[in-house]
Amino acid sequence: xxxxxxxKILGYLExxxxxxxYSLTRDHILSCDKCKSTLRNFELLEGVLEEPSLxxxxxxxxxxxxxxxxxxxxxxxxxxTLIAASxxxxxxxxxxxxxxxxxxxxxxxxxxxxxATSIISSIVKFVSLVFSSLFAIFKAINTLLEVLLNIxxxxxxxxxxxAFILIMLSYLIYNKVFIKIRDSRQN
Amino acid sequence: MKLDEDQSLIKEILKGDKRAFxxxxxxxxxxxxxxxxxxxxxxxxxxxxxxxxxxxxxxxIYKYNFxxxxxxxxxxxxxxxxxxxxxxxxxxxxxxxxxxxKQKQILDHTGTQIKDGxxxxxxxxxxxxxxxxxxxxxxxxxxxxxxxxxxGLKYDEIADFTGLPxxxxxxxxxKAKEILKMEMLKNEMFKQ
Numbered sequence: 602x603x604x605x606x607x608x609k610i611l612g613y614l615e616x617x618x619x620x621x622x623y624s625l626t627r628d629h630i631l632s633c634d635k636c637k638s639t640l641r642n643f644e645l646l647e648g649v650l651e652e653p654s655l656x657x658x659x660x661x662x663x664x665x666x667x668x669x670x671x672x673x674x675x676x677x678x679x680x681x682t683l684i685a686a687s688x689x690x691x692x693x694x695x696x697x698x699x700x701x702x703x704x705x706x707x708x709x710x711x712x713x714x715x716x717a718t719s720i721i722s723s724i725v726k727f728v729s730l731v732f733s734s735l736f737a738i739f740k741a742i743n744t745l746l747e748v749l750l751n752i753x754x755x756x757x758x759x760x761x762x763x764a765f766i767l768i769m770l771s772y773l774i775y776n777k778v779f780i781k782i783r784d785s786r787q788n
Numbered sequence: 789m790k791l792d793e794d795q796s797l798i799k800e801i802l803k804g805d806k807r808a809f810x811x812x813x814x815x816x817x818x819x820x821x822x823x824x825x826x827x828x829x830x831x832x833x834x835x836x837x838x839x840x841x842x843x844x845x846x847x848x849i850y851k852y853n854f855x856x857x858x859x860x861x862x863x864x865x866x867x868x869x870x871x872x873x874x875x876x877x878x879x880x881x882x883x884x885x886x887x888x889x890k891q892k893q894i895l896d897h898t899g900t901q902i903k904d905g906x907x908x909x910x911x912x913x914x915x916x917x918x919x920x921x922x923x924x925x926x927x928x929x930x931x932x933x934x935x936x937x938x939x940g941l942k943y944d945e946i947a948d949f950t951g952l953p954x955x956x957x958x959x960x961x962x963k964a965k966e967i968l969k970m971e972m973l974k975n976e977m978f979k980q
Contacts (some may be wrong), residue, residue, distance in 0.1 A: 607966050623815075642969050644917065649911070650965075652918040656823075658821035659835050663813055666842040671806050713799040 605629055605636050609645075614643055653738060792856035803847055813842050816859075820866055823938050826923060827870045827931060839874055841866050863939045867949050921971045929964035934959055 605626060611617045613626040622640075630636045739759045746752045746759070754762075794815075800808035820841055825834040845862060852861055880979040923932055935946045943961075948980065 607969075608962050611962050611965060612907075639969075642972070643965065646969055646972070649915045649918045650933070652915060653822070654912075654915045655818050655822045656825060658817050658838060662817060662821065662835060662842075663810070665839050666813060666846075667806070669839075669843055670809070670846050691872070692823060711819050778920050788841060 604633060605639075607639065610640050610643060612638060614640065630747060735760065735763075795854055797851060798852060798854075798856075798858060801846070803904075816862060819841075819938060820862075823866060823934055824870055826934055826938070827927075828873065831922065833873070833877075834837060837869060841869055845868070846952070859939070860941070860945060863935070863941065864949055868936070879888060918968060918972065919966055923969070925964055925967050929960055929967065932960050933964050 609618070609622075609626055610630070613623060613630070616623070618626060630640055736756070739756045742756065742763065743756050743759045746754065790922045794812065796814045801812065815840070821834060821838045824837045824841075825831070828834060828837070843866060848865075872935050894903065922930060925933070931950070932946060935949060936943075941949070943954050943957050946952075947957045950957070952960075
């Protein structure tokens with residue numbers, strides 16, 4: 602009696618044979634020790650394959666993915682941005698209200714000193730200091746551009762260019778330095 | 789439409805619940821890592837690919853169609869990612885040197901007693917050895933064994949993933965099992 606092919610035995614095991622083939626295969630297996638043994642080996646193999654032996658993945662996978670998708674750093678960055686934006690708004694507000702451009706800074710300071718609390722007074726003092734320092738820098742750059750390159754763009758435009766360069770620099774520093782530090786910590 | 793556990797988690801993820809995503813990742817991390825690792829057999833690349841996989845899943849989760857099983861959708865993304873990695877990096881994924889496996893893992897057990905037709909090994913040991921032998925078989929068989937048994941896919945799903953006809957998938961899986969059985973017999977893990 603010729604033994605069954607492995608394919609037939611596997612088909613029998615997976616119940617993928619038609620009714621006639623299935624019965625014939627079953628009858629053969631019952632009377633053939635070699636095919637019975639082959640079936641038993643395939644059964645054991647099937648049982649083992651169905652319960653895969655899994656390697657434990659490195660623990661940092663989940664941590665890395667969570668940090669990448671939900672970075673904690675962004676909360677800090679948003680908070681800093683919010684504070685900076687509020688501060689800028691405050692400066693702009695005070696600037697517009699007291700019309701610093703027309704040299705009424707001292708007058709404004711006097712007003713706040715007499716009528717408002719010391720906190721507001723200090724804020725105005727600080728803002729006026731920042732404003733005058735920035736204004737001095739813009740004026741200097743403007744003069745330098747005018748003398749060296751004969752370019753007349755005005756203090757306000759110089760200020761805008763200066764602010765743009767500052768924002769770009771901050772963005773670069775954020776990307777290159779902070780994200781690198783964060784990634785190296787996560788790895 | 790009744791949602792299964794994965795789909796309920798996806799609903800939560802779409803609402804912005806990061807804990808739901810963490811739960812989903814914990815559930816699939818082992819299987820995904822194991823599939824990738826057994827395909828490319830490089831720890832560092834497997835780790836990176838698993839991380840990339842979960843980041844990708846999160847970014848494309850809005851595309852998931854609730855009519856299908858999440859696992860099948862995710863495994864397809866994983867399979868394509870591994871195949872892309874292999875193509876791009878021309879990773880050598882041919883079988884391991886079978887001699888290594890025999891010497892290191894199998895021959896250690898040849899002195900055991902025969903009982904009830906099999907060597908008297910614990911099922912866990914046999915499992916571990918069989919899966920190590922899986923790593924030694926040619927990749928065209930190995931990938932199908934992994935898709936079938938590690939990811940629990942049906943023949944037609946595997947055919948859909950790999951682009952092979954269902955008949956070829958079945959034949960290759962049968963052939964893979966024959967190879968595995970032969971290896972186990974050769975090393976006296978199974979009785980003739």
